[in-house]
Each structure stands twice: as structure tokens, then as C-alpha cells.
Amino acid sequence: MKIGxxxxENAGSTTLFNAITGFNIPTGFSGDRQxxxxxxVKVPDPRLDVLTGLYNPKRTIHAELVFTDFPAASREKKALSNIQEAKSMDLLVLLVGAFSSDGQKPDPVGELENLLTEMVIVDLEHVSKYLEKQRKLPASAAGKDPRLVALVERLLPHLENGLPLRSFGLTSEEETALRGFSFLxxxxxxxxxxxxxxxxxxxxxxxxxxxxEHHRVRPFLLSARVEEEIGRLAPEDQELFLADLGLTEKLSGRLLRAAYDLANLMCFFTVGPDEVRAWTIEKNTPAKQAAGVIHSDxxxxxxxxxxxxxDDIVEVKGNEAELKKRGKVRLEGKDYIVRDGDILHVRFNV
Structure with a gap:
């Protein structure tokens, strides 16, 4: 999963990047803003640690997320200058400053509104150019899909009214049809x-x-500077610092959990003496498709x-033979919907 x-400028995106990744990229005037x-980042999951203790594998592999910190823009310019790169992201984190800087009063609502409006304009321009191109093509043109054109035409007035496509009410089939557009x-x-x-x-x-609510995005409060400082402390000191702030875990864990929830993601596991591993999939993924995340074969x-x-394997302390005796190991077909925390052994034949 890729997160952008x-x-x-001065909203703290590189400080946030450092807090999440543990990097030490220079910030402020000493940093390269372009x-x-x-x-x-490894996705923290206590369940993976427990499974590692039960199976004692040669290696443990966490699910991973890739974060990209894009160059900050001045408030007189577009923040989304890297449109194609933004389109390649799976989830966007729009950072706004709500703290005083250089004596200037913060305007987080105005900043967020500008960022969200930019996204609407990018999608509106994409839709307009697509429809203009389609109108110039003859009806018999190869590759022209009248149903897709009709769907995109329905999106136009919604975007013209300054509304995001998240609020359009698309069906899952329609979202799949529009996937190639990568609408922001x-x-x-x-x-x-x-x-x-x-x-x-x-x-x-x-x-x-x-x-x-208007743009269907989720607010998330954080203090990037403090979180960056916490990340540089020893683990035992981190817990004390977090407790003083009324927090129970570092930003990376809180933010990643929010990202998983927002993107409708979950984890399943594969276990054995060689490897214990967490795999990220969308919720409601069938078993056959989940197997493809492990390997296409x-x-x-x-x-x-x-x-x-x-929960069942923890109860028997990792003894799969005992689990089978208790009738807790199921054989499921290709249409079984994998659940969060499921452990899979895939049978296959190539």
C-alpha cells in the first residue's frame, strides 16, 4: 500500500514523515523543499509477535506500507504539483498546520479546503478532457465503451458543483470500471x-x-514535532513520554491503523517453521484472490x-494437530471470504 x-510549506509534512519512518530528513530552512x-514502514501487529513466539520461525515478515513525502508548496502555488504521482497513491494524507509559525495565525480549515478543492479540479479536468476526446471519436471506434462514457458523463455535474466522487454513491462495479482513471x-x-x-x-x-464531512475525508489530530522527538527516545522513555501526553502508542501505530480502517484493509497470516508473515488484503476478499497475494501460482x-x-491457535499454544482434533481447522473453497486474523495454509496444484 502506498501513502502520499x-x-x-511549514505544515510539517517532512517532520511527520520522519516521525512515521524513523528517518532524520532535515526540515525547515535547512531541508530541501523540492x-x-x-x-x-512495518505495520505493527501484536498478533504477529505472538505467532512468532509460538512457531519460532527462521524469519518474521510484517506487512509494509510505503510512504512518500512530496515537496511542500508555497501557499500561492498548487500543492498537488505531482499529479501523476498522486494518482499512483492508494491513500492520501493531507497535512495542515494548526500551530502558530513565525507569528502567523494558522488557517488549517483554509489550507485543507484548498487541498481538497485542488483534488476536485484535477478530477474535473480529467473528466472534461476524456469526454471531449470521446465525442470526437466515431461510435464505431475500436475500444470505445458507450457504458463507460455514459458513467463518466454522470460524474461531470457532480464535480462541477465542487463535490468529490467519494460522495457520488458509486456501486462497487462502477468503481471497478473507473479504476483506470485513478481519480483523486x-x-x-x-x-x-x-x-x-x-x-x-x-x-x-x-x-x-x-x-x-463534505469531502468524505477523516480528520486525524497529531503533533508531528512531538512525535518525531518521541521516536528518537529509548523504548522505555517513549512509553513514559506517551503516557504524559495521554497516548498509549506512537503515531506510526495510530496512523497506520487509521489508514487500514479508512482503506478497508485487514491482515491474514501464514505460519510455519520457516516463516511467519502478515499479508494485507481488502476486506471481503475471497480465499482464491487472497492466495494470489502470497504468489500468483x-x-x-x-x-x-x-x-x-x-485466537484458536493461541489457545492451543501453536499445536495445529491439537487444533485439528478439536475440529477447529476448516477446509474452505475459493469463494470463502477471508477474515481479519485468519491463518491460511493454501493447497494448490500448478
Whole structure:
């Protein structure tokens, strides 16, 4: 899963990137504001740690997310200058500054509104150019899909009214048909509100809530500077610092959990003496498709999957033979919907 960080200058996007990834990229005037930064983050999951203890494998592999910190723009310019790169992201984090900087009063609602409006305009321009091109093509032109054209035509007035496609009410089939467009206002998005540490326990104000609801994005309060400082402490000191702030875990865990929830994602596991591993899939994914996430050969030659739950294997302390005796190991076919925390042994034949 790829997550893009966007924001204006001094909103703290690179500080947030450092807090999440553990990197130490220079920020402020000492940093390169035109540089794109990439970092991979392991998704913390206590269940994976428990399974590692039960199976004692040669290696443990966490699910991973790739974060991209895009160059910050001045408030007089477009923040989404890297449109194609933004379209390649699976989820967008729109960072706005809600703290005083250089004596200037913050305007997080205005910043977020500008970012969200930019996304609508990008999609509107894409739709307009597509429809203009389609109108010039003869009806018999190869590859022309009248149903897709009709669907995109329905989107036009919605975008012209300044509304995101998240609020259009598309069916799952329609979303699949539009996947190739990579519309920005269809992507899940977090509105990350960067506040002073004294405001971490507060809730977003009403104006921010209304704007977020209008564009179907989720507000998320954080203090990037404080979280970056916490990340540099020893683990035992981190817990004390977090407790003082009324928090129970670091930003990386809170943000990744919010991202998973917003993007409708979950994890299943594969276990054994060689490897214990977490795999990320969308919720409501059939077993055959989930097997393809492990390896394409498993999807092609899928026969069935042995399935048991995390809770059940923990109860028998990793003894799969005992689990089978208790009738807790199921054989499931290709249409079985994998659940969060399921453990799969895939049977296949290529």
C-alpha cells in the first residue's frame, strides 16, 4: 500500500514523515523543499509477535506500507504539483498546520479546503478532457465503451458543483470500471491536523468537521514535532513520554491503523517453521484472490485452503494437530471470504 503525504510549506509534512519512518530528513530552512522522500514502514501487529513466539520461525515478515513525502508548496502555488504521482497513491494524507509559525495565525480549515478543492479540479479536468476526446471519436471506434462514457458523463455535474466522487454513491462495479482513471477524489484520504502538543486531546473544531464531512475525508489530530522527538527516545522513555501526553502508542501505530480502517484493509497470516508473515488484503476478499497475494501460482492452481483463527491457535499454544482434533481447522473453497486474523495454509496444484 502506498501513502502520499501532501501539504503546504511549514505544515510539517517532512517532520511527520520522519516521525512515521524513523528517518532524520532535515526540515525547515535547512531541508530541501523540492526533494521527494520515500520510506517503508512495518505495520505493527501484536498478533504477529505472538505467532512468532509460538512457531519460532527462521524469519518474521510484517506487512509494509510505503510512504512518500512530496515537496511542500508555497501557499500561492498548487500543492498537488505531482499529479501523476498522486494518482499512483492508494491513500492520501493531507497535512495542515494548526500551530502558530513565525507569528502567523494558522488557517488549517483554509489550507485543507484548498487541498481538497485542488483534488476536485484535477478530477474535473480529467473528466472534461476524456469526454471531449470521446465525442470526437466515431461510435464505431475500436475500444470505445458507450457504458463507460455514459458513467463518466454522470460524474461531470457532480464535480462541477465542487463535490468529490467519494460522495457520488458509486456501486462497487462502477468503481471497478473507473479504476483506470485513478481519480483523486475517489481515493481514501486523511486530513492530518498538525497541532501543538497541548491540543492533542482536543477534537477538530466544527468548521473542520463540516469540511471533512463534505469531502468524505477523516480528520486525524497529531503533533508531528512531538512525535518525531518521541521516536528518537529509548523504548522505555517513549512509553513514559506517551503516557504524559495521554497516548498509549506512537503515531506510526495510530496512523497506520487509521489508514487500514479508512482503506478497508485487514491482515491474514501464514505460519510455519520457516516463516511467519502478515499479508494485507481488502476486506471481503475471497480465499482464491487472497492466495494470489502470497504468489500468483497459488491463485492459478488454487484447490482449497486450510483455515483456522488466530485466537484458536493461541489457545492451543501453536499445536495445529491439537487444533485439528478439536475440529477447529476448516477446509474452505475459493469463494470463502477471508477474515481479519485468519491463518491460511493454501493447497494448490500448478
Amino acid at each position: 503525504l501532501y501539504g503546504y 526533494q521527494t522522500h520515500l520510506g517503508t 477524489t475517489l481515493k481514501p484520504a486523511l486530513a492530518a491536523i498538525n497541532v501543538d502538543e497541548t491540543r492533542l486531546s482536543e477534537k477538530p473544531d466544527e468548521a473542520m468537521d463540516r469540511l471533512a 497459488l491463485e492459478k492452481g488454487f484447490i482449497r485452503a486450510e483455515v483456522f483463527t488466530y
